[in-house]
Amino acid sequence: MENKTIKWGIIGLGKIANKFATDLATIENATLVAVASRSKENAIEFAAKHNATKAYGSYTDLVNDTAVDAIYIATPHSFHKEHTLLCLQHKKAVLCEKPFAMNLQEVEEMIAVAKENNVLLMEALWTFFLPHFNYVLELVKNEKFGKLKNLEADFGFFPVYDETSRVFKKEVGGGSLLDIGIYPIFAALSTLGKPNSINANAAFFKNGADAECTMVFNYNDAKATLKSTLLENTPTQAIFTFETAVVKVNTKFHEPSTVTIIKNNTEETIDFSYKTIGYNYETEHFNQLLREGKKESTIMTFDFSKTLIKTLDEVRVLIGLKY
Structure with missing residues (x-):
């Protein structure tokens, strides 16, 4: 497992996914194999740009791809929980873009499902790794x-x-x-x-x-x-x-x-x-966790993710912001 090539998929193909894919190409023993968008045309275009072998017009098709080891989720914040759960329930390791979800309750549910399925889950807050x-x-x-x-x-x-x-x-x-x-x-x-x-x-x-x-x-x-x-x-x-x-x-x-x-x-x-x-640093850390069979980051821990979202929740209450 020491040099195992981690095969990646990406859900949500916007600006940040492009940056992630660009840096993924600089990492040894990691490759982008599949991407998914709600638009098949977007997926085909993104796959061609970043040399992915498969382009899906459905997130479900991607999570059912047995070649994929890990999935990077780069959809809008409000979809993070839904898409993370979809991946975890199909035993795919998940690197989910920050904020992890919309509130503490969603984050706790994501962590619980990761533990139930014995799958690696990490919030992608790249600054922690720079x-x-x-x-x-x-x-x-x-x-x-x-x-x-x-x-x-x-x-x-x-x-x-x-x-x-x-x-x-x-x-x-x-x-x-x-x-x-x-x-x-x-x-x-x-x-x-x-x-x-x-x-x-x-x-x-x-x-x-x-x-x-x-x-x-x-x-x-x-x-x-x-x-x-x-x-x-x-x-x-x-x-x-x-x-x-x-x-x-x-x-x-x-x-x-x-x-x-x-x-x-x-x-x-x-x-x-x-x-x-700069996205390669968090990705290399995640890849190593996956190779070692770890289910939680030693840096971006579940506790830290929960503290972060809980603090965001507290600020929202103070300013009267409701989603």
Whole structure:
């Protein structure tokens, strides 16, 4: 099993699936064998672009393909549970794009079905696996610059408002919070842990989707100020203030980036020499879990996924956002 080639399928063939497939092609002992879309034409086009051997116009046809070991789910948020359960019930390992699902109840159901079927399941929050972010996590853990006292993290861009676009569609989990707010929240949870309390405010589009969300996570000896917005382009940085230094993850902090350390009025920027889009890191981890017969990630654990979605649920209650 050590060098077993993992044969992948993809459900949902949008922008992020293209990025995933592009990076999958850079990984040894992994191959894309099948893709599925509600549109057979889209599937055929995607398969040709990424050298997949099979293109399905039905998700059910894909999960019934015995050649497929693992399936990456990249459909809109509101379909994550349904499509994950479909795969798990057909004994397919699942890497499901973030957010894992729409709420804690759905996530708990997905985890339960994975355990019932003894199948590997993991939330695809790629930032957790990127070298630059792991560098920061190590600084927090070993307290090289003392304790982490403050975090400021934002994610904002300004798309043209279009109610037909997935980004704005409330019924599929559109809006700023689940789509991009998850990243600043992830930055806080992965470095400072669960907050003691949360303050949150939001502005909304006319269709009820959240246009932006500002949050403050309060800890005993620290604070995280977080923001997601679809109303403006923001620096999309994560600034970690330690006792003796400031560590800045430069734009865009959630994807392959550089890290600047500011200490004693001097700055040092570390370049991690990324050569891919960045999706290969989570995929290589997942492939190794599958080869070793593991059913849960040691990094993106079920507990962490549950804490993440529970925190998103809490923020939604605070801002009055219901799907």
